[in-house]
Structure formats: C-alpha cells, structure tokens
Amino acid sequence: MLRVAFGNAVYKSDSTTGGNAHVYQFVSNATKLGHEIWMWPNDQHPESKKLPNSRIMQFKQLRNLDALYVRLENEPIRLLNFSRYPYKILLGSALHILEFNTTPEFGIYLGNSEKEIRKHKKIIKYFGKGCDLAICVSRELEYYVKEIFDIKHTVFISNGSDPELFRPDLNPVKHIRRNKEGLNIVWMGSADIHWHNLDLLLETARLINCREESSNIQFYIIGKGLESKLIIPPNVIYVGEIEYKNLPYWLAGMDIGLILYHQGPSFYSSPLKLFDYMSSGLTVVGTYQPQMYDVFNELNQLDLIVSKNNPEALAKILSKLLLNRERRYVQGEAGRNLIIHKYNWQNLVNSIFNEIQSLLLY
Numbered sequence: 001m002l003r004v005a006f007g008n009a010v011y012k013s014d015s016t017t018g019g020n021a022h023v024y025q026f027v028s029n030a031t032k033l034g035h036e037i038w039m040w041p042n043d044q045h046p047e048s049k050k051l052p053n054s055r056i057m058q059f060k061q062l063r064n065l066d067a068l069y070v071r072l073e074n075e076p077i078r079l080l081n082f083s084r085y086p087y088k089i090l091l092g093s094a095l096h097i098l099e100f101n102t103t104p105e106f107g108i109y110l111g112n113s114e115k116e117i118r119k120h121k122k123i124i125k126y127f128g129k130g131c132d133l134a135i136c137v138s139r140e141l142e143y144y145v146k147e148i149f150d151i152k153h154t155v156f157i158s159n160g161s162d163p164e165l166f167r168p169d170l171n172p173v174k175h176i177r178r179n180k181e182g183l184n185i186v187w188m189g190s191a192d193i194h195w196h197n198l199d200l201l202l203e204t205a206r207l208i209n210c211r212e213e214s215s216n217i218q219f220y221i222i223g224k225g226l227e228s229k230l231i232i233p234p235n236v237i238y239v240g241e242i243e244y245k246n247l248p249y250w251l252a253g254m255d256i257g258l259i260l261y262h263q264g265p266s267f268y269s270s271p272l273k274l275f276d277y278m279s280s281g282l283t284v285v286g287t288y289q290p291q292m293y294d295v296f297n298e299l300n301q302l303d304l305i306v307s308k309n310n311p312e313a314l315a316k317i318l319s320k321l322l323l324n325r326e327r328r329y330v331q332g333e334a335g336r337n338l339i340i341h342k343y344n345w346q347n348l349v350n351s352i353f354n355e356i357q358s359l360l361l362y
Contacts, residue, residue: 002353002360003036005062005094007070007079011045016224016241018272019073019101024244025162029349038065063092067132067356071099074106076123083130095132095359100145106265109193125149132359135352137270138291144268157351158291160343161275163336165248168281172253173246175239182216183322186251186282187258188273192225197260197287203311205233208318216322222250251280255328256321259286263308275343278335283328285317295343299334 009023027037027045038061039048051058062068068091070079081087083096104112104120112120128134128149135157136142142156176184191198198221205219219236226238242250251257257277261267267290274292277284285304286292296302306314321328 001034001036002067002356003038003065004030004067004069004356005038005051005065006048007040007068008077009039009071010043011039011048014243016243019071021244021272022101022159023071025160025345026349026352029345030353032346033350033353035353059090062094063090065094066360067095067097069097069099069356072101072124074102074104074110074112075120076127080124080127083127083132088130095356096130097133097135097356098128098131098151099135099137100141101137101270103141103144103148103265103268106195106268108265109195121148133355135355138268139294140290141268141270155355157348157355158343159270159272159275160345160348161272161279161339162345163279163340165245166251166276166279166339167248168252168332168336170249170252173249176220176250176253177218178253179216179218182218183256183318184218184220184254185256185258185318186220186222186254186277187260188222188247188276190223190225191221195262195264195266197262197308198226200260200287200309200311200314201258202231202233202236204314204318205236207311207315209233209235211315211319217318220250220254222247247276248280251276251282254280254282256318257282257284259284259289259292261287261289261308275339278343279339281332281336283321283331284335285314285321295338298338299331301331301334304331 011023012020024045027048030037031047037048038051039045040051041053044050051061068082082091104117107117128151131151134145134151134154136145136154137159139156142154145151145154187201189196208217217235220239221236222239222242224241232238259271259274270291274284274295287308288305296305304317306317
C-alpha cells in the first residue's frame with residue numbers, strides 16, 4: 001500500500017468538468033487498489049483522507065507519506081515549490097510526482113498572452129527539473145515535457161474510461177429521440193474553449209439538414225458555451241451541461257461520438273470523451289489528433305478520421321455510417337473491448353502506482 005498526497009486536485013460531486021472526472025477516477029481506483037490518498041481540506045473526494053488545516057501539520061503529514069502527486073494544467077502552481085530546496089527538504093523521503101495534462105500553450109484559449117505563456121514555461125522548467133517523475137497523459141505530451149522542461153524521468157500513461165459506469169446496455173434518458181433507422185450523433189466538451197472545431201460540426205449539420213437523409217440524423221451537443229453560437233441548425237439539439245454521473249445515460253442513447261479539434265495545443269491532450277464514447281459502445285469519428293490516431297489505428301478505423309475543415313467529408317462519413325449498421329456495431333464492440341482490456345481507469349491508475357513503487361524500491 002502506498003500513501004500519497006494528491007495536490008491541485010479539486011473534487012466536486014456535481015461538477016461537469018473533465019478534470020473533476022479525472023480526479024474522481026484517480027482517487028476511486030487508487031483506493032480500490034488499497035492505496036491511501038490524502039487531499040487538501042474542502043477539495044476532498046469522499047474516499048480520501050483529509051490533510052490537516054494547519055500548514056505546519058500538513059508538512060508533518062507529508063513527511064509521513066510516500067509521495068506528493070501534483071496535477072498540472074497549463075499554469076505553474078505553488079505546489080511546484082516542493083521539488084526544490086528548501087521545500088524538498090520538508091518533504092523528507094516523499095517523492096515529488098508531477099502529472100502533466102496539457103501544455104502552457106493551452107493558455108491561449110484562456111486569455112493568456114504570449115509573454116505569460118513564456119513565463120509559465122520558464123517557471124515549470126525551473127521547478128520541474130527537481131521532480132522525481134513526470135506522468136504524461138499522451139505520448140506527444142511526454143516528448144514535450146522532456147524537450148521543453150528538460151525532465152528526464154517521464155512516463156506516458158493515457159487517460160481512459162470506466163466500463164462499469166459507461167455501458168451501452170443502460171436505459172437512455174427520455175429526452176433522446178430514438179429512431180431504429182436513424183443516427184444519433186453526440187459531441188461533448190466546452191464549446192467556449194476554442195481548440196474545439198465546433199464550426200465544422202455546425203456546418204456539417206447544415207449540409208445534412210438540406211439532404212434527403214436529414215430526418216434520420218440528429219446531432220446532440222453536451223457541454224457549456226454554445227450560447228455564443230447564434231445560429232444552430234434545426235437538426236442540432238443543445239443539451240447543455242450534464243453531471244459526470246449522468247453522462248452514461250446520455251451516451252447510451254447515441255450511435256456516433258464526435259471529436260473535432262483545431263491543430264495546436266489539442267495535439268498534446270488525451271481526450272476523455274474518446275474513451276467514454278468507446279466504453280459506451282459508440283463509433284467514434286473525428287479530426288486528426290495524435291493519440292486519437294493511435295487508438296483509431298488499434299481499432300482499424302483510420303478511414304473515420306476527417307480533414308480538419310471539410311464538412312463535406314465529415315457529412316459523407318456520417319451518411320455512410322447511417323447506412324452501415326453492421327460497421328457501427330463492429331466498431332462499437334471493438335472500442336468497448338479495448339476499454340475493458342486496456343484503456344480503463346483501474347489499469348491506468350495501477351500503472352501510475354507501479355511507477356511510483358518502482359522509484360521507492362530503486
């Protein structure tokens with residue numbers, strides 16, 4: 001059993017964010033595996049242990065743990081200090097682990113200036129050199145962390161899904177229109193984060209709306225931020241935000257899952273939606289993204305990758321899938337099996353703790 005403090009990790013039971021889902025699955029699966037997870041007050045997962053409120057007592061507790069495991073997004077945070085003197089001394093023998101989920105360049109979509117991004121990279125590089133291990137959620141991100149932050153000890157461990165939570169045999173929510181001859185297509189995410197190519201989705205929906213098969217193809221958008229899109233085609237239903245625990249019941253009523261990105265920082269991500277779609281038995285269609293390409297290659301479905309700004313090509317793929325139920329079934333089964341045997345949270349969290357254990361034994 002390992003005893004680990006989980007830093008920069010906020011858990012809210014009613015949250016709709018991917019980061020919250022990641023925190024939930026990390027803690028749930030770590031504790032199932034018999035490990036102890038300690039979290040800061042007010043941010044706690046119900047199965048974690050609570051660190052003291054006092055800073056002095058927190059330091060004392062951290063010294064009794066095996067590792068401080070810190071989630072990083074695009075910006076440096078205070079807990080990076082623990083990788084360098086004198087804070088490193090305060091940790092005692094506890095390892096300092098950094099989990100990288102994106103790059104500082106993602107800050108472009110959050111309003112950061114180029115100057116701020118350069119500053120963030122410099123700070124992360126300075127403190128990152130002192131960490132004992134970097135966990136990177138994509139292979140591209142691992143290359144980035146090695147080259148830009150000069151962190152030598154890195155490992156790539158993907159995101160995944162929970163096949164017990166996301167299942168195709170669930171009863172879909174009543175709001176979903178079911179048509180045995182039709183196609184329900186879903187996109188999930190934050191529409192106000194502009195690495196998503198929502199224009200491609202909406203333009204494709206407009207094209208299909210003008211065609212004969214339009215009555216058999218329905219698009220659903222789950223997430224926040226679509227309020228800024230003034231014109232939504234009639235074959236697109238904007239659902240809004242859905243809590244993570246309720247998402248499986250929406251995906252159970254879908255046939256196709258879309259992942260649409262612009263080039264850039266998205267190439268370093270590990271799309272949670274990809275794995276949740278697969279776990280739910282959906283056929284996944286999307287634009288090129290390195291990790292998605294690798295998974296599509298495993299599923300023998302590279303023909304379901306569409307050019308980044310080609311609504312005609314995307315509409316053509318969707319129309320073909322509408323007429324080929326057998327193909328949808330085969331791809332859905334293959335995707336779910338890949339989650340069950342490889343890309344599931346229990347396997348992935350176990351891999352993380354194996355890496356930590358190997359460092360402790362070194």
